[in-house]
Amino acid sequence: MESWFAERSVGQMLPGDHAWFSYSSREEQEHVVGTFLRDGLMTADKVIYITDADAQDLPGLRTSRDLNPETYLCTGQLAILRRTDACLTAGVFDPGRMVASLEDVLARAERDRFRGVRVTADMTWAIRQRSGRDRVLDCEAGLDAAIAPSTTAMAICQIDRRSCTHDELTALKETHEVLVGADPDFDDGVLTITRTFSPRGLHLRGELDGARHTVFAEALHAVTALGGDIHLNVRDLRFIDLGALSMMAGAAMRMAAHGSLILDDPSPDLTEVVQLVGGPMLPWLKIGNGEAS
């Protein structure tokens, strides 16, 4: 079946987007949900998080030095709704209550004249309850009806994909029209660099040459500093110059004791260049297919 989802980076979400975000690590959740929350708080949107966690532990806010969530809680721009108050009936996830709560907060935000409203919740716990999957699916239809027509609201439903079966993930994904992922770390119209989390690394798109060596070096340094195997997805990289290839080989050599640097899905042309010119750099630089090894 052809995909009918719109895929957007979190920074490109639009009012009316009821988006799906499945993560496989806390790091990935921090990165994407953190951007969603911070962007909202910085641009004076109302931000609503349905969770039992404390404000300091919200993804991406815990480590944010320039942004204190308590300040926004005091002003009312940030609201944390506890599950008992938002979506539980006798300890069980209640889709009707969740939708009603959402409609209520949207109406209130509109009354308070917020420019926009951002809502998010991690639904993984609800799916893991008895009959949770069907309840969450019910809920998603109601949420979609509330968000999609809105000209001010956007929402992200989060799911930890490590806790779900393939069938559950597919069913849940199909109730959303927008799939959301990380914002690019860099995008100048020629080259896009985006963090990836599964496998861990960078997705490079466009053309990488001397004009972009500095930004590439910074991104490469940051991601290789994490340790372990690092994958550079180069499927959508139309061009890479020898300097950037040499930088990759250098990074691969430096990290050799802790992990490998793997080029995933290079075009046949790029593979040829790597094998021909990268000869002395191999075996540090490996070619892969996107599978974590």
Add this chain to the structure above:
Amino acid sequence: MAPHGDSPHTRLIHRAMLHSDDETYFGAAIPFLIEGLDAGETVLAVVPAATGARLRRVLGARGDALELRDAAHWYSHPTRTIAAYSSFIDDHPATRLRALAEPGWKARTPAEIAEWTRYESIVNQAFADVEGAVLCMYDRRTTAPEVLDGALRTHPELVDDSGPHTNDAFLDPRMVYAEVDRRPLPPVPPDAREMPVDSIDLCALRAFVGSHAEDHGITSARLHDLLVATTEVATNAIRHGLPPVTCRTWTDDGDLVVDVTDGGHWEPEGLPGFLPPDPLLRAGFGLWGVRMLCPLVQLRTGPTGTDVRLRVPPR
């Protein structure tokens, strides 16, 4: 062992034989190979496929350890050939090496012949420290006179019916090297297309070169190689040269020519870009990469500027 540019001592024995018939060829080649095989050396023959098959037949079981490589692939262009020998040497560090080589390159133009002659000369410097012997076979019947002249200037020893002897025509490799670059490049034709390069952002340059290359029938992998090579040369000109940096392209004798000039005075040292770089240093990667990707790279430097010319044959 990694090759290097200037050794005071030469351990490598580099001989040529100019022959006119198969009998002479095999009369010299077979004992040369057997001597190495019997002594437990690593023995390599880089010859056309048919010759390789004949060597195997003649040597029989004695030739089991013979490493055969197809000359048509091995001698695709000089820098790749040096890289191939270099990598073979690295893969066989423990023993003395012995190679029978039948270059038989398809040099068509004076510039290509000069480059192959220079290659034979560079072997004396690059592999000077390698314990071993190379016997290069040149067939007088099929080899252009200029190539034979080149062979005479680049092999310290010659082999004939009476055995090996010192070659009085041998020239110091540094002289051969400099001689190639001393010849001025042909002037840029008036109909060459021209593009100023004033930024390190080279997308537009690749579009410019790409469209002319495609007009010329250079596509897919060969086009990609040319764009990587052109980008590298232009990046060097912008970073290390002086303005104005200009790229010109035209066709000459069926080849596509891409020429990048800048106003800087570069004084290259040693054998710039001919030898595989040391991966741990990560220096010297650029020009070597350009030479690996492009069949013929001509470099001219002087007080008025630097000119790097890439030539790609139509097929």
